[in-house]
Amino acid sequence: xxxxxAAFMLSLLSAQVDALExxxxxxxxxxxxTELAGEHAEITVAxxxxxxxxxxxxxxxxxxxxxxxxxxxCTGAELEIGWLPLLLRRSGxxxxxxxxxxxxxxxDYVRKLEVPTRLDRSQGDIHPQxxxxxxxxxxxxxxxxxxxxxxxAELDPKNAAVYKMRLxxxxxxxxxxxxxxxxxxQQLKGLAIVPHHRSFSYLAHWLxxxxxxxxxxxxxxxxxxxxxxxxxxxxxxxxxVAVVRTPYANEKPTTWxxxxxxxxxxxxxxxxxxxxxxxxxxxLFEVTLTLLEGLRP
Amino acid sequence: MNHLxxxxxxxxxxxxxxxxxxALGATTDPIADLRQEVQELRRAYEARIxxxxxxxxxxxxxxxxxxxxxxxxxxxxxxxxxxxTAGSAxxxxxxxxxxxxxxxxxxxxxxxxxxxxxxxxxxxLGPGKxxxxxxxxxxxxxxxxxxxxxxxxxxALQDEDGETEIALEEAWFExxxxxxxxxxxAGRQFSGLGYLNSFHRHTDDFIDxxxxxxxxxxxxxxxxGAQVRWVAPTDLFLEFGAELDWGSGFxxxxxxxxSPGAWSLFAHVGGDVGANHAWQAGVSYLSADVQDRGVExxxxxxxxxTGDSDLIxxxxxxxxAPLGNPTRTNFKLQGEYFxxxxxxxxxxxxxxxxxxxxxxxxxxxFMPSWRVGYRHDRAATTNGSIFTGTLLEDADDSxxxxxxxxxxxxxxxxxxxxxxxxxxxxxxxxxQLLLQYIMSVGAHGGxxx
Numbered sequence: 023x024x025x026x027x028a029a030f031m032l033s034l035l036s037a038q039v040d041a042l043e044x045x046x047x048x049x050x051x052x053x054x055x056t057e058l059a060g061e062h063a064e065i066t067v068a069x070x071x072x073x074x075x076x077x078x079x080x081x082x083x084x085x086x087x088x089x090x091x092x093x094x095x096c097t098g099a100e101l102e103i104g105w106l107p108l109l110l111r112r113s114g115x116x117x118x119x120x121x122x123x124x125x126x127x128x129x130d131y132v133r134k135l136e137v138p139t140r141l142d143r144s145q146g147d148i149h150p151q152x153x154x155x156x157x158x159x160x161x162x163x164x165x166x167x168x169x170x171x172x173x174x175a176e177l178d179p180k181n182a183a184v185y186k187m188r189l190x191x192x193x194x195x196x197x198x199x200x201x202x203x204x205x206x207x208q209q210l211k212g213l214a215i216v217p218h219h220r221s222f223s224y225l226a227h228w229l230x231x232x233x234x235x236x237x238x239x240x241x242x243x244x245x246x247x248x249x250x251x252x253x254x255x256x257x258x259x260x261x262x263v264a265v266v267r268t269p270y271a272n273e274k275p276t277t278w279x280x281x282x283x284x285x286x287x288x289x290x291x292x293x294x295x296x297x298x299x300x301x302x303x304x305x306l307f308e309v310t311l312t313l314l315e316g317l318r319p
Numbered sequence: 320m321n322h323l324x325x326x327x328x329x330x331x332x333x334x335x336x337x338x339x340x341x342a343l344g345a346t347t348d349p350i351a352d353l354r355q356e357v358q359e360l361r362r363a364y365e366a367r368i369x370x371x372x373x374x375x376x377x378x379x380x381x382x383x384x385x386x387x388x389x390x391x392x393x394x395x396x397x398x399x400x401x402x403x404t405a406g407s408a409x410x411x412x413x414x415x416x417x418x419x420x421x422x423x424x425x426x427x428x429x430x431x432x433x434x435x436x437x438x439x440x441x442x443x444l445g446p447g448k449x450x451x452x453x454x455x456x457x458x459x460x461x462x463x464x465x466x467x468x469x470x471x472x473x474x475a476l477q478d479e480d481g482e483t484e485i486a487l488e489e490a491w492f493e494x495x496x497x498x499x500x501x502x503x504x505a506g507r508q509f510s511g512l513g514y515l516n517s518f519h520r521h522t523d524d525f526i527d528x529x530x531x532x533x534x535x536x537x538x539x540x541x542x543x544g545a546q547v548r549w550v551a552p553t554d555l556f557l558e559f560g561a562e563l564d565w566g567s568g569f570x571x572x573x574x575x576x577x578s579p580g581a582w583s584l585f586a587h588v589g590g591d592v593g594a595n596h597a598w599q600a601g602v603s604y605l606s607a608d609v610q611d612r613g614v615e616x617x618x619x620x621x622x623x624x625t626g627d628s629d630l631i632x633x634x635x636x637x638x639x640a641p642l643g644n645p646t647r648t649n650f651k652l653q654g655e656y657f658x659x660x661x662x663x664x665x666x667x668x669x670x671x672x673x674x675x676x677x678x679x680x681x682x683x684x685f686m687p688s689w690r691v692g693y694r695h696d697r698a699a700t701t702n703g704s705i706f707t708g709t710l711l712e713d714a715d716d717s718x719x720x721x722x723x724x725x726x727x728x729x730x731x732x733x734x735x736x737x738x739x740x741x742x743x744x745x746x747x748x749x750x751q752l753l754l755q756y757i758m759s760v761g762a763h764g765g766x767x768x
Contacts, residue, residue, distance in 0.1 A: 070594065072642035079645070081597045081638075081768040082556030082589025089500050089550045100763070104731070108765035111469065111493075114500040114550050121466070133397055143732060143760075165397065243730050244687040272647045272687055 042178050045087050047096035047106065048075055049294035050157040051128060053303050055095060057192045058171055062181050071296035074270045075101050076242060080108040088113035093177055095170065098127025099134060099154035123176050129154050131169045132162040135223050146240025158225035160200050160307055164193060199304055203311055210314055216257065218267040218276050221292060234262055237275050245275045254282050261285060263317045268292040288313060415462030416762035420521045422454040423756055430749035435534050436714040437700030439612065439624050444533045446742065446751055453478050457521065467496040500550040510540040511548065511560045511585050512603040513655055514634035518767065524682045525724055526738045526755050529696035531657040531676030535630055537569040544579060556589040570607040570628055581607035594643045599768060600635040609663065622710065626663010647687055654679040674700045688729065694722045718744040732759040
């Protein structure tokens with residue numbers, strides 16, 4: 023037993039000496055930490071692109087990961103309200119409590135879209151602070167990268183210069199990529215889409231896409247047959263170029279609607295790993311734009 | 320003036336002469352002449368290109384400066400916008416998170432039981448009454464107390480024969496700032512023993528608790544005391560806990576002296592297998608020093624037990640979801656095994672009882688919103704023949720039930736459930752049908768594993 027305890031202590035110490043242990047809720051934040059910290063961070067990602075960030079459970083493996091974390095990087099804006107507070111409390115890790123430097127919520131640093139004016143659950147599972155799917159605007163990524171670098175430097179001051187250097191390098195490459203994407207985006211302006219959930223609002227806002235409806239009647243509530251029929255009727259008069267969904271969304275209602283409208287159903291990667299080529303942040307936007315360009319008439 | 324012009328002319332002559340000499344040379348080598356001209360041209364162009372490049376560099380610098388200051392301005396504007404929208408100065412911003420759960424049911428039950436054959440009755444047992452009944456409506460308040468403590472209170476409102484009872488179901492605080500994965504909790508709390516015990520009942524997959532929970536823990540073991548938990552810093556989830564219970568409730572009924580009436584130890588281990596599977600298993604031990612534990616509400620009237628009670632419990636739960644995404648379909652298999660030894664005196668007779676119970680249940684979400692489940696639960700005693708004819712007479716066939724349930728959830732916050740129970744707790748079987756609703760208002764509950 024003594025030896026076991028010693029081994030635990032040792033593993034704890036070595037983890038702290040070698041690299042920052044980072045627990046990222048979503049793959050996009052894992053990828054961003056990789057860009058900004060490189061080998062100075064040991065990253066665990068809670069979700070995959072195939073898991074709904076609203077619906078995750080605080081499973082034992084995640085409690086074990088948060089227990090060891092020096093920094094938690096999540097979206098916030100209540101996206102993870104069902105499981106993150108629970109994980110943090112169950113882990114017994116004081117370094118990542120809300121309000122400590124080890125607790126970083128990306129959505130705190132960007133302007134949210136779709137902030138509800140009426141807070142009432144009859145509007146569905148709404149988020150009081152606004153739409154939390156902030157990462158699909160590359161300008162938000164730049165802002166968050168800056169704030170996250172400050173946080174990395176605060177937690178690991180001896181590598182602060184490294185983080186700053188990596189940030190400058192990242193922002194330069196990122197801004198270059200944004201410039202080329204925005205040239206391509208000219209061709210996508212006004213493209214009418216119907217997403218399953220409001221997961222692509224920031225992307226649509228950035229690219230000037232026209233979100234004419236969502237498959238869900240209310241956020242977080244599976245669409246009923248009646249709702250789908252009335253939606254179909256409405257869309258028949260003003261059809262979108264495609265029905266769009268995330269890799270984790272239930273494909274049944276979107277498939278049904280796309281077939282009836284005789285329009286393609288497009289699965290956008292949404293996050294890292296949502297498409298086999300979407301292996302990092304650059305590729306995520308690259309793939310997303312390429313897929314959307316395929317919709318052009 | 321004339322003199323000056325002369326000078327010019329002379330100079331021109333000189334130039335002309337030189338040029339003539341040069342031209343003379345060129346006739347001897349025209350390629351060198353051409354090369355010379357090309358070089359001069361190049362020199363001229365290079366000078367112009369340098370000048371242009373310098374102008375471009377200046378322009379670029381100006382552009383970067385403009386972009387930097389523009390993005391800085393945007394940054395500042397965004398920061399201000401975020402700051403002004405984030406804050407709220409209302410007096411109620413520090414109110415705790417409030418969650419209210421409304422539960423009620425309608426039931427068709429022919430053979431109601433309140434004790435399980437062979438077991439000393441404790442807690443609230445049985446399928447309850449027929450007809451419509453409001454169950455426990457729950458009010459939960461929770462919030463951080465300060466930077467070191469977190470507090471939680473749950474009140475249960477229950478209508479008992481026309482009178483509304485308020486029960487303090489939970490009232491505890493726990494630490495949030497202790498180092499090394501340690502959490503200490505004190506107050507009235509759901510014990511960490513077993514799997515199901517620490518869950519609120521409205522999160523259960525069936526309307527009532529399984530038989531071993533009813534037989535051994537009175538439905539739910541609520542401890543008044545302190546708990547220490549430690550999560551190991553390992554890849555595998557490892558949690559160890561210990562509790563001291565000073566309370567006078569079940570299972571240490573009546574032991575109200577200074578020493579704790581009960582203590583328990585528990586350990587949980589869990590992890591993932593691939594992307595589709597997650598599991599957790601545990602073992603728990605509960606030791607109680609029992610004083611006069613008898614039928615509730617009938618002091619003196621009913622026989623009571625005094626002695627030592629030792630319970631060991633094993634639990635496991637396994638969950639499956641395609642790619643770990645439970646949105647469309649998912650499956651859950653869960654089971655627990657309890658074994659208890661009670662040594663002491665019951666109704667003046669020396670006893671050494673050995674009791675056991677288990678349940679196994681599975682719930683399958685076959686499409687969004689819809690789930691179906693099956694549960695088998697059982698509890699058995701070996702009290703011996705000396706109790707024949709008394710409350711503790713062993714049943715011929717150990718009490719057991721088979722339950723089927725179907726539930727529909729419109730959202731995370733509303734659920735309707737239909738449950739059919741083939742009840743064989745009593746020697747004569749009973750078919751029961753129950754309908755329940757569970758409505759959650761307010762703060763978003765946690766998705767516990």
